[in-house]
Every structure is written in structure tokens, then in C-alpha cells.
Amino acid sequence: MSKPTVRLAILAGVSAVIYTLAFVWRYSLIEWWATPQLTIAKISHHDPLAAAAYVIAFAALFLLYALACRVARGQQRAAAWRVVIVGALAFNAILLLLYPVDAADIFDNIVHGRMTAVYGANPFYQSAIDFTQDRFFSYAAWDYYPTAYGPGWELLAAGAARFAGDGVIANVLTFKLIGVLAYAGAAALIALTLRQHAPARALYGVVLFAWNPLVLYVTAGNGHNDAVMVLFIALGLALLTARRFTLAAAALTLGATIKFIPALLLPLAMIAGLKAARTWRTRAIFLVVTVAACALVVIGLYAPFWQGGDIFGVKRRSDLLTTSLPTLIDVTLAPRLGQSAGEFVAIRLAVVLLGAWIVRQMRKVWRDASPNAVAAAAASILLFYLLVACLWFQAWYAVWTLAIAALLPDGALTRGALLLSFAAIWKMPLFEFVLVPGTVLPPRDWREWWITLGTLGTAWAFFVYQFARNRVTRYGSRVARDRQAPRAGANQDAADPAAIG
16 A cells, blocks of 8 residues: 555544544443433533543544545545544444433434324424423423424434334434435535546545544534535535536425525526527426525425424524624624614624625626536635524534535645534533532633633634735735836836827
8 A cells, every 4th residue: 555545544434443442432322312301411420531631532533534635636646545534433333332422412303203103293383392201301401392303304313213212222324324325425526526526636536534533533423414404415516516506406405404504505506597698488397496405495395294383494493693703793692772673683793704605605606607616605605604603503513614615626725624524522611520510600701701712713704814814915916017017108108109209
């Protein structure tokens, strides 16, 4: 084997040992499955050594990951591909045995799946509190809330719950495997897209996504369903690259029936398709066919659950704010305007800013609808949403941008997405080990400033720096052009006989 391949194998081996010893060995699903709603802090009784082990383990994993990305650059050997694939399989196999310690979302998903599959209930209108007799009820955290997801996910959850039966471990592993299969599909789409259009970056792109410690930890480790949504984002971008614009829009719509986030990218698919059409007639046909296809997807998937009313859940958790810029606006304004007024201003401002940013990216795609330009616009929208407009930020949201970042050449968007995935992982120790151990939580304003700046502050600083740097560069270029213009004009005047006269 070549030296880069050997290095990748060593990095994979060391990473696998860390995943095993730092997480699965201490917080094994096999050992702790019978106790509901456990976290690392609860299992360790808020032991500072557990927090230190978590921090050191992730710092080491991200360092090894950064080295793996560096080694993978430009590599195209089959042996290197085998090491990357085997490494990803090993990481996932290990983390499947981790108790879901960062959130109880997987258990809420199991309960909602069982509501549909076992009880014939509707998770859009009923909640876990209506099924206190179910053995999974004590595991649910959001027991008073209907589902926060779309019908695509609820149909998958119902099938998984029906398949897994009544066993706790069986259900946890089944729901985790849904995410792992989606993660594998997204990695495969990244590989296929890059091998066709940028083969020198293909292995690097796969490592960037598939070996990312946050992606692995939240998917195979904690069973979040974000990878399923990411699969459809990756599929949509692959179809856009292949200039299959209607299918790309349909794929993004399918993703939005898991979580609504891919709907933010639909305008890009529409603009790219309209730009590619040659005449207004073909544009009109594209628009009608694409809107009809997306509508059929939505209607077909929502139909089994439809009972009228607020099935889309727009208001279900729209007033929950934490770890976000809108939260900081809210806690700053609330003492002066009142809690409801602070929330009103923060939420409306977030919506307006996000809408304006989406329009900005649509204009960019109208000017340049190349695959890289569309992917950059998509990454920009998701990063803007997470850093500026998101009301309720959780660490696992940072995985949304990584499948797109893997398709892009190295630049500010890619580095920003990677930095966010690194920074987001620190929310848990900041909250669970610094804020929670006390008998009384600190005031909300102090708490939110602490946790938000600790989680998002580095990413904010990075993009502010990039913005300032770009402005300075543009200003310098403009000054240089202005200085050269008079000289050019003088030379032209000297060469013009009329000027001499």
C-alpha cells in the first residue's frame, strides 16, 4: 500500500479506538437500555472527568479527521477508497452500540412510529401523552407535542416500529440503521457526483462528509433522522448537476417531508431550471410541470394523515428559542418590551432576513447556474439559516451543510461548515456540565448569551472575518483600478492626434 493509504488506515484505526473507549465502553446501549432519558451527565453524575473525557475525545477525533481530509486530497487509488469505506463502516458499527446520550429524539420518533403502526393513531394530531400505557412512553421527552416532522418521516417511522416490534434495543438499532443507510446513500451520491465532475476531489469529499465526527456521533451514535433529510439534499444537488431540474425539485420536496429545511433550497432548483430553459414557453412548461410534481409529492404523502387543521405544524414549536441569534435578540428586548414582544420582533426579523438572503442567492444562481454556483448558493442559505435565522439550534443541525460542503472546492463556505460542525459539539458540555449542575439555573438572559456564544461564536467570528477580508480586498482592487485609469487615459490622449491639436 502507498504511504497515504497507510496513513488513512492508521487514522481510521486510532479513531475507531477513541469511539470505542470514550463513548461505547462508557455509555453502552447494551448496559443502559433499560433506563429512560439518560445523558452523559446523568450517567456520570455530572463528573467533571466525564466532561473532560468528552472534550478530549472530540478534540482528538476532529484532529484525526482533519489529518484524514488532508491525506485524502488528490488520492484516487482503489486501496485508499477501500480504507475510507471500511473505516466508515467500522465507525458506524461501533457507534450503533452507543446509548443515545445527547437527546431523547430517537425515542420520541419510536413512540410516534408506534402510534401509527401499533395503535392506528395520527402523530400529527395526537402525542405520546395519549399512550401512557406504551412501554416507550417513559423514554419520550416531548410527550405533550405532536410530531415536529413531515409525513415522509412518519411513514418511515411507522414501518420501522412495525418491523422492530416491542424490544427497546431492537427499536433503537432499527431507527439508527435508517439514518446510517441514508448517510451511506448521501456519501455514495457525493462520490458519484465528484467522480464524474471533479475526480481529484472525490475521495476528499467522501472523507469530509462520511468521516466527520459530528455526522457519525449524531447519526449512528444517537439516531437523529437528519441524515435522511441530508440524503435528499444530496440527491437534489446531484440531479441539479445532471440538469434534471424537475427531478431535483421533487427530491428536495421529498426531503422537506422529512424536515422542512430542503424547502429553503427549492427556489434555487426553480431558478436554475428557468435559466436553463431557452424560451418563455419552455420556462412556463417547466414551471407548471415542476410545481405539479412537487404538489403531488406533498399531497400524496400528507393524504394518509390528513384530518384538516394544523397538520403542517407551522406554529407547533415556532415560539421555542434557544442558542441562536434570534434568542439573543429576544432576551435583549424582552426586559424592555415584554417577553411576547421580544419573541415577536426576533422571529419576524429572522424570517425577513432569511427571505432576503434566499432572494440574494436566487439572483446569484440566475447569473451563474453552474453546479458549483448552485451548490455554493445552497450551502450559503443553510449556513445563513443556522447562524442567523434559526430559532432553536441544536448540535446535530450542523450536519445539514456538510454534504453540500463536500461537493464544493475548498473555500470559505466549506471551512465555515467544518468549523460549525466542530463548534456545535461543545454545546452539550457547556450546558450539561457548566450550567445544569447547580441547584438553580442561571437567569435566562445570562444562560442564553453563554451557551449561544460558546456554540456559535467561533462560526460568527469566522464569517465576519471573511466578510471584512472580502471588503478590504475589493476596496484595494478598486483603488488600484482607479490609479491605473488616469494613466491609461493619458496614454490614449497622447496617442490621439486630435488631443495634440
